[in-house]
Amino acid sequence: MRLSGVWNLRxxxxxxxxxxxxxxxxxxxxxxxxxxxxxxxxxAGALLLWRAWGRRMVEQLRARPEHTALFSRFQLxxxxxxxxxxxxxxxxxxxxxxxxxxxxxxxxxxxxxxxRVALDVVRxxxxxxxxPWKEISANLYRxxxxxxxxxxxxxxxxGVVLSYxxxxxxxxxxxxxxxxxxxxVAVIRELGPVLAAILVAGRSGSAMTAQIGVMRVTEExxxxxxxxxxxxxxxxxxxxxALAIAMPLLxxxxxxxxxxxxxxxxxxxxxxxxxxxxxxxxxxxxxANLWLGLxxxxxxxxxxxxxxxxxxxxxxxxxxxxxxxxxSSVVTATTLVILIDAVFAVMFSDVGxxx
Amino acid sequence: xxxxxxxxxxxxxxxxxxxxxxxxxxxxxxGEILSIAGGSGSGKTTLLRQMLGLExxxxxxxxxxxxxxxxxxxxxxxxxxxRSGVLFQQGALFSALTVFDNIALPMRELKTLEEDFxxxxxxxxxxxxxxxxxxxxKMPAELSGGMVKRVALARALALEPELLFLDEPxxxxxxxxxxxxxxxxxxxxxxxxxxxxxxxxxxxxxxALSDRVAVLCDQKLIALGPxxxxxxxxxxxxxxxxxxxxxxxxxxxxxKREDEPNACLAGPVEKQDT
Numbered sequence: 001m002r003l004s005g006v007w008n009l010r011x012x013x014x015x016x017x018x019x020x021x022x023x024x025x026x027x028x029x030x031x032x033x034x035x036x037x038x039x040x041x042x043x044a045g046a047l048l049l050w051r052a053w054g055r056r057m058v059e060q061l062r063a064r065p066e067h068t069a070l071f072s073r074f075q076l077x078x079x080x081x082x083x084x085x086x087x088x089x090x091x092x093x094x095x096x097x098x099x100x101x102x103x104x105x106x107x108x109x110x111x112x113x114x115x116r117v118a119l120d121v122v123r124x125x126x127x128x129x130x131x132p133w134k135e136i137s138a139n140l141y142r143x144x145x146x147x148x149x150x151x152x153x154x155x156x157x158x159g160v161v162l163s164y165x166x167x168x169x170x171x172x173x174x175x176x177x178x179x180x181x182x183x184x185v186a187v188i189r190e191l192g193p194v195l196a197a198i199l200v201a202g203r204s205g206s207a208m209t210a211q212i213g214v215m216r217v218t219e220e221x222x223x224x225x226x227x228x229x230x231x232x233x234x235x236x237x238x239x240x241x242a243l244a245i246a247m248p249l250l251x252x253x254x255x256x257x258x259x260x261x262x263x264x265x266x267x268x269x270x271x272x273x274x275x276x277x278x279x280x281x282x283x284x285x286x287x288a289n290l291w292l293g294l295x296x297x298x299x300x301x302x303x304x305x306x307x308x309x310x311x312x313x314x315x316x317x318x319x320x321x322x323x324x325x326x327x328s329s330v331v332t333a334t335t336l337v338i339l340i341d342a343v344f345a346v347m348f349s350d351v352g353x354x355x
Numbered sequence: 356x357x358x359x360x361x362x363x364x365x366x367x368x369x370x371x372x373x374x375x376x377x378x379x380x381x382x383x384x385x386g387e388i389l390s391i392a393g394g395s396g397s398g399k400t401t402l403l404r405q406m407l408g409l410e411x412x413x414x415x416x417x418x419x420x421x422x423x424x425x426x427x428x429x430x431x432x433x434x435x436x437x438r439s440g441v442l443f444q445q446g447a448l449f450s451a452l453t454v455f456d457n458i459a460l461p462m463r464e465l466k467t468l469e470e471d472f473x474x475x476x477x478x479x480x481x482x483x484x485x486x487x488x489x490x491x492x493k494m495p496a497e498l499s500g501g502m503v504k505r506v507a508l509a510r511a512l513a514l515e516p517e518l519l520f521l522d523e524p525x526x527x528x529x530x531x532x533x534x535x536x537x538x539x540x541x542x543x544x545x546x547x548x549x550x551x552x553x554x555x556x557x558x559x560x561x562x563a564l565s566d567r568v569a570v571l572c573d574q575k576l577i578a579l580g581p582x583x584x585x586x587x588x589x590x591x592x593x594x595x596x597x598x599x600x601x602x603x604x605x606x607x608x609x610x611k612r613e614d615e616p617n618a619c620l621a622g623p624v625e626k627q628d629t
Contacts, residue, residue, distance in 0.1 A: 009515040010438065013467050042515040042547060043479050051475065069546055073479050318450030318496055 001026055004037035007045030016048075023052035032060035035067055046070040110310050116232040117240065117306070124237075135238035143204040143239075144246030148253060150203065151196050155254040158191060159183070159261025167269040176270045180277055183262040184285035189352065192255035193293045194341055197300035200247065201333035205308040208239055209329035212312025213322045221313075231313060240305040247301030248294040255293070288352030296344050300337050307333040357385040360518060360550045361406055366415030368401060375401055376412070377574040385517075388544060388551040390561045393571035394592065399554045400444075402571070403522055406552060407441060408432065419518070437461075439518035440511030444526060446503040448495040454481075454506050455491040461513045480509040483546075485539060501532040505539070512543070521553040525560045537563050558597075570596070 005011075012019060033049075035041070050057070050071060057071060124131050166182050212235060215221050224234060259281075266272045311329035315321050361383040368376040375398040383389050391399045404410045405417055408424040417424050422435060448457050458477045462468050468476075478488055484505040495503060504524065511519060524540065525533040537560055544551055544564075555561050561568065561582070568585045570578040572592040578585045586597040 013465055016467055016469070016472070043483065044476055044515055047472070047475055047479055051472070066546070066548075073482050316496065318494070320451035 001031050002034040002037060003049075004039075006040045007038050007048070008040050008042040009044035011040075012045060012048060019048065020052065023049065026052075031058070033058050033062070035061070035063035038063075038067065041067045041070060043070060043073065047074070050074050106310075109314065110306070113232070113236065113306065113310050113313070116230070117236055120230065120233050120237055124233075130233075132234060132238050135234065136241045139238050139242030140246055142207075143200065143243055144249060147200060147203055147246075147250060151199055151250055151254045152257045154195060154199060155192070155258040156261040158195060159187065159258035159263075160265045162186065162191070162258075163262035163265035164269060167266060171270065176272065177280075179262075179266050179270060179272060180280050181284040183259065183266070184281050185289060187258045187262065188255050188285055188293050189289040190293075190341070192258055193251045193296045193300065194337065195258075196250045196254040197247065197297065197304065197337040198334055200243070200250065200301070201304045201337055202330055204243065205304050205333045206326050206330050208305065208308035209312040209315070209326045210322065212309060213315035213325050216313070216315050217317045217322065219317075236306070236309040239309060240302050243301035243305040244298050245301075247304075248297040251293055251297040255290075286352045292344070292348055292352055296341065299340055299344075303336055303340060304333045307336060357387075359383065360385050360420060361552065362416075362418040363402075363406070364416045364418070366402075366405065366412045366417065368398065368405070368410075368412050374574050376571075379415070379571075379576045381569055381576060381579055383550060383552055385550050386548055387566040388553065388564050390553045390555055390565040390568045391571065392555065392561055392568055392596065395556075397571040398574070399571055400522060403520060403552065403554050407439070407520060408436070437514050438516055439520060440514065440516035441520045442504070442507050442511045442522065442524055444522045446495070446507035448503060448507055448510070450495050452495075453491065454486070454493050454495070454498070457495070457506060458510045458513050461510065465514075477509075477513075480512055481506075483512070483543065484509045485535075500527050501529075501536070504528065504536060508539075508543075512547070515547070517548075517550060519549045519551045521551060521555075523555055523557075524553060525555065525557045530559075533557065533560065540564060 033053075035049075038045075046067070057074075061068075163179065163183055166179060167176075170176055170179055170182070212221070215235075221231060224231060263272075263274060263277045266277060267274060308329050311325045311332070315325040359382045363379055363381045366376055366379045367374070379402070391402060393399050401410060405412050405424075406419065408417075408419075411425060419435060420438060422431065424432070424435075448454075449460070452460065455477055458480055459473050462473045462476060477491070481488060481491060486502060486505050486509065490498070490502065495506070498506065508524075521540070525536055528536060540551070541564060543549065551564075553560075553564065565582055567580055568578070568582050569576055570585060570588075570590075570593055572590070577590050578588050578593060585593065588594075
């Protein structure tokens with residue numbers, strides 16, 4: 001067999017199956033092969049020939065020395081099982097066990113982080129000069145001030161929708177005026193806090209996790225460690241403080257905008273006067289509901305920041321871990337918000353109730 | 356001389372007010388190893404990135420394999436890209452993929468190769484950069500710095516490029532590893548007849564590998580030629596660079612080594628038909 005021309009990947013790639021078939025036709029390793037006319041040969045071309053010869057060198061081979069050298073790479077060992085890394089599926093028990101273990105590990109890590117932060121707070125209380133004001137203020141701006149737009153938009157729309165749907169039902173019973181009670185309690189006690197918290201968990205929680213994660217990838221976390229600055233003090237604490245302050249304020253803002261939305265809708269649907277709506281709100285909604293909502297906000301804010309930092313600090317220096325960590329952070333924070341909300345509902349069921 | 360592979364013509368670059376390159380013209384010929392040297396911040400890596408088409412110069416033109424990087428359609432640029440391989444300074448391995456998948460990725464992207472051919476080709480590539488097959492299933496995070504560079508080199512060579520770009524190939528390697536990496540590069544250059552453009556700070560690497568050196572300083576190309584000629588240049592920067600203690604040692608060591616002619620430079624000019 002005498003071969004000529006260019007035998008490199010670029011030339012062969014479009015006609016690979018055809019060339020492979022032609023080569024196979026010519027009797028594999030039995031024939032004598034002359035490669036001296038080949039202009040260009042690379043690993044891919046050589047590999048193609050070698051495979052056609054039945055994964056071994058042919059005995060009668062003439063080739064230029066620089067081309068023969070290429071074939072010396074082909075003392076290939078049997079390829080190791082490349083898929084070994086995929087975990088064998090040994091049944092749902094294993095999955096369940098791993099899930100439980102990872103859950104316990106997360107809880108443990110979370111408690112440790114909480115403990116460290118608590119110790120830091122004690123330390124800062126003794127040395128108030130060390131409080132990272134700048135960090136806190138920067139975080140406050142990023143998580144609070146910059147979230148005003150989105151919380152207002154969502155709050156307004158939810159207020160409008162809620163008011164619109166309730167109005168239809170209330171009108172059927174002739175209980176038009178109760179729209180104030182319904183909207184007031186629903187928004188101030190439940191919807192405002194939870195809506196704002198979920199938005200912040202998605203918006204700021206993911207950003208915090210990603211920021212800390214990238215700091216791990218770029219070894220900035222290690223740089224902080226060797227300077228003797230604890231991660232909790234510089235990264236976790238300011239975020240937690242900032243969200244603990246920003247969350248109640250955001251809730252106040254969301255409540256206000258949602259009530260305005262509801263008010264507009266009530267006026268359009270039921271013809272309830274703005275002045276009446278505002279005037280009867282204090283009587284319809286006991287003030288304890290507002291305090292309860294704000295207290296929830298404080299707890300939500302702290303937990304969202306803690307969860308975000310917890311997942312951020314666990315990110316390993318690779319891109320996949322970064323994505324996974326951010327996803328887990330948002331999902332966990334959102335779930336936790338709803339869980340905490342349920343706990344509050346049970347604990348304070350007889351607070352702020354209305355007749 | 357052989358055919359030109361990369362032509363840089365009257366290239367100017369500026370970042371904001373700061374001018375990085377002032378009217379740079381140079382040519383890289385087929386089969387040679389050209390090093391770009393210069394102080395920190397002299398725009399070496401920027402020049403390399405412009406040759407790769409990752410950045411566009413302010414003025415001037417870069418032509419690779421006879422085609423301009425700045426006009427022409429996307430398909431043509433893609434084909435051009437497939438003919439060059441890049442070894443980034445940090446390796447830039449995809450951290451979510453195994454070593455094997457990292458090297459297989461560009462081959463799979465062709466969509467024409469069969470999976471078992473790819474598997475064999477990946478193993479050949481690993482073998483050619485001196486990585487044992489058992490490391491193929493590891494993740495990049497589990498590799499040492501030297502292995503990352505080797506795997507990244509294997510990935511750069513995956514599509515059998517004619518043109519190889521190296522950004523600080525030996526930075527971050529210990530002298531022993533760095534020496535063996537230089538040997539590896541020299542071997543592969545000879546075996547595959549590559550054209551290599553390299554940015555490096557490391558004098559030993561520069562002297563050991565380069566056929567020619569381009570020296571960037573004060574925004575200009577102040578010297579371009581074989582290492583020994585450039586080392587004689589009397590420009591202040593070059594004096595400091597080559598005539599310092601380290602520089603002299605490296606050049607002497609290079610002189611002592613037997614001069615091996617670059618087979619690829621002497622070889623016949625390849626015809627571009629299929």
